Amino acid sequence: MLxxxxxxxxxxxxxxxxxxxxxxxxDGQIVALLGANGAGKTTSLRAISGLLxxxxxxxxxxxxxxxxxxxxxLKPSDIVESGITQVMxxxxxxxxxxxxxxxxxxxxxxxxxxxxxxxxxxxMDLFPRLAERRKGIxxxxxxxxxxxxxxxxxxxxxxxLLILDEPSLGLAPKLIxxxxxxxxxxxxxxxxxLLIEQNAMMALSIANYGYVMETGKIVMDGDAKKLLADDDxxxxxxxxxxxxxxxxxxxxxxxxxxxKRWAS
Amino acid sequence: xxxxxxxxxxxxxxxFMIAVFVxxxxxxxxxxxxxxxxxxxxxxxxxxxxxxxxxxxLGFVLIFKATEVVNFSQGALAMIGALFISxxxxxxxxxxxxxxxxxxxxxxxxxxxxxxxxxxxxxxLSFIVALFFAALIGLFLERVAIRPMIGQPLFSVAVITxxxxxxxxxLANDSAKLKxxxxxxxxxxxxxxxxxxxxxxxxxxxxxxxAISVVAVFLFYRSKLGIAMRAVARDQEAAMAQGIPIGxxxxxxxxxxxxxxxVGGLFATEPPIKQTGAVDAETSLVAFRALxxxxxxxxxxxxxxxxGGLIVGSAEIFAGQYLSxxxxxxxxxxxxxxxxxxxxxxxxxKPYGLxxxxxxxxx
Numbered sequence: 027m028l029x030x031x032x033x034x035x036x037x038x039x040x041x042x043x044x045x046x047x048x049x050x051x052x053d054g055q056i057v058a059l060l061g062a063n064g065a066g067k068t069t070s071l072r073a074i075s076g077l078l079x080x081x082x083x084x085x086x087x088x089x090x091x092x093x094x095x096x097x098x099x100l101k102p103s104d105i106v107e108s109g110i111t112q113v114m115x116x117x118x119x120x121x122x123x124x125x126x127x128x129x130x131x132x133x134x135x136x137x138x139x140x141x142x143x144x145x146x147x148x149x150m151d152l153f154p155r156l157a158e159r160r161k162g163i164x165x166x167x168x169x170x171x172x173x174x175x176x177x178x179x180x181x182x183x184x185x186x187l188l189i190l191d192e193p194s195l196g197l198a199p200k201l202i203x204x205x206x207x208x209x210x211x212x213x214x215x216x217x218x219x220l221l222i223e224q225n226a227m228m229a230l231s232i233a234n235y236g237y238v239m240e241t242g243k244i245v246m247d248g249d250a251k252k253l254l255a256d257d258d259x260x261x262x263x264x265x266x267x268x269x270x271x272x273x274x275x276x277x278x279x280x281x282x283x284x285x286k287r288w289a290s
Numbered sequence: 291x292x293x294x295x296x297x298x299x300x301x302x303x304x305x306f307m308i309a310v311f312v313x314x315x316x317x318x319x320x321x322x323x324x325x326x327x328x329x330x331x332x333x334x335x336x337x338x339x340x341x342x343x344x345x346x347x348l349g350f351v352l353i354f355k356a357t358e359v360v361n362f363s364q365g366a367l368a369m370i371g372a373l374f375i376s377x378x379x380x381x382x383x384x385x386x387x388x389x390x391x392x393x394x395x396x397x398x399x400x401x402x403x404x405x406x407x408x409x410x411x412x413x414x415l416s417f418i419v420a421l422f423f424a425a426l427i428g429l430f431l432e433r434v435a436i437r438p439m440i441g442q443p444l445f446s447v448a449v450i451t452x453x454x455x456x457x458x459x460x461l462a463n464d465s466a467k468l469k470x471x472x473x474x475x476x477x478x479x480x481x482x483x484x485x486x487x488x489x490x491x492x493x494x495x496x497x498x499x500x501a502i503s504v505v506a507v508f509l510f511y512r513s514k515l516g517i518a519m520r521a522v523a524r525d526q527e528a529a530m531a532q533g534i535p536i537g538x539x540x541x542x543x544x545x546x547x548x549x550x551x552x553v554g555g556l557f558a559t560e561p562p563i564k565q566t567g568a569v570d571a572e573t574s575l576v577a578f579r580a581l582x583x584x585x586x587x588x589x590x591x592x593x594x595x596x597x598g599g600l601i602v603g604s605a606e607i608f609a610g611q612y613l614s615x616x617x618x619x620x621x622x623x624x625x626x627x628x629x630x631x632x633x634x635x636x637x638x639x640k641p642y643g644l645x646x647x648x649x650x651x652x653x
Binding site (some may be wrong): 073075076077079086101102103105106107111112114118120121124127129131132134135163179183192194 | 315440441457514517518520523524526528529530531533534536615647
């Protein structure tokens with residue numbers, strides 16, 4: 027189980043981005059983390075994967091633990107080895123490498139060749155499209171295929187927890203459905219998933235549990251079904267109005283901000 | 291609209307190349323028939339020159355492909371590598387600077403030569419140890435000066451390498467000045483005649499060394515570590531997210547780059563680049579002579595380094611051979627300028643270099 031407890035992250039020694047973030051990702055579940063732009067979703071992921079360094083970010087408070095092991099000060103490679111792999115926002119595949127070579131980079135931390143081969147076959151099973159274009163340059167793949175490659179690359183590291191940052195970004199509705207099904211498939215194979223999305227409908231429809239983030243902390247959490255039914259979530263993330271069709275003032279609906287639910 | 295434009299630009303480039311190459315080809319064919327022996331030796335010499343440049347260029351490419359930094363200290367690394375070879379192989383000593391010597395080098399005997407091995411084996415072993423020492427210098431520089439700069443603007447890092455070049459060169463000059471440091475290879479100074487033309491064995495040694503280096507680098511880039519190295523060059527953060535230890539990849543690139551520089555430095559002391567067979571203050575300049583080869587080939591391409599090296603090396607040798615009648619007009623030492631002229635012409639036609647990666651875009 028991944029556990030973030032009261033995590034604070036500061037960029038450039040002044041900009042406080044996460045203010046006491048606490049989330050849990052139990053084994054075998056899909057957990058959705060929702061939030062508007064600038065809420066600090068990507069920063070939370072960087073904190074988990076140890077990628078704050080290049081962005082001049084530091085975890086100043088709180089702890090991140092995975093199965094009881096503290097991840098705060100570990101190097102990214104150690105975090106990948108302990109079973110957490112991240113699919114970064116915007117896919118970030120290595121464009122001038124071939125599809126196969128991209129997958130090799132994903133399996134860098136796995137020393138056992140037989141296991142690498144097994145993961146490779148699994149990825150090819152999961153993404154027949156990639157199998158067709160194994161020797162092709164990754165930069166020439168379509169957006170959807172690139173996202174599949176990014177997910178496949180992450181799976182090569184044999185993760186126990188897969189973190190997906192905006193997998194639906196810039197994809198057509200049909201492809202989003204496809205990616206969603208793939209996430210469910212991966213989860214069924216025993217990999218827990220932390221899913222970061224702006225597409226709340228997609229994320230909550232497959233998640234077990236959901237968190238809503240705003241300005242660096244959790245303002246709401248609960249079962250995914252409960253969140254889907256919640257009027258505020260509907261209003262802001264699904265674009266649906268509640269029972270009354272008249273427009274609400276922003277201030278009226280933000281009542282939850284005053285509840286101190288996040289202090290735990 | 292845009293396709294027709296790009297078509298026209300390509301045909302312009304082609305016309306330009308034809309305008310450059312046709313007269314040169316005609317000139318060369320005339321030379322071939324007027325004096326085949328001179329032509330043949332010139333070709334071998336230019337292959338040797340090109341090979342030396344290609345080895346140096348490979349060092350540049352290796353470091354650039356991992357770190358995106360043009361390593362301007364490659365010349366100093368070449369010189370230091372050649373110095374190590376000179377100490378370990380020619381003098382059969384290991385240089386150390388103990389605390390009591392007030393900064394002076396105190397040579398101790400190289401134990402490899404006391405093992406009772408056949409002389410060629412002792413030579414080879416010492417040579418490999420010298421390359422290993424050179425690689426250690428590369429690792430040290432990377433750890434001290436480059437690693438702390440990860441994530442900083444590449445320009446700053448490039449300027450740091452320039453600073454390294456100057457400081458290393460001063461250090462190396464101090465140890466080289468003490469006496470004439472021969473590199474003393476088995477083939478040094480030896481050769482044979484074709485007609486009236488003398489051919490050095492070092493020509494062929496350079497070609498063989500270049501071939502071995504190229505094959506080694508090609509195989510390396512097919513390996514898991516090599517793929518990881520290319521990934522790091524493309525996107526450092528994404529590579530980190532895959533669990534690739536960037537620091538170690540940088541270190542390996544610098545170590546290998548320094549070892550390649552050492553091989554290049556050795557051949558920089560021998561014909562066709564220099565007749566002396568000794569390391570001196572000018573050895574480090576070989577990197578700047580090879581720089582046009584790297585840039586012409588495209589900074590991040592192994593094929594580019596080889597082809598760039600060969601083109602630039604041949605241009606330099608052929609110009610030196612066949613334009614020597616015009617020295618009064620061109621000025622003495624004009625062959626040294628030729629690589630840069632070739633580079634500029636090449637860049638006009640292909641701005642990314644012959645094999646340089648242009649940004650990959652989907653169409």
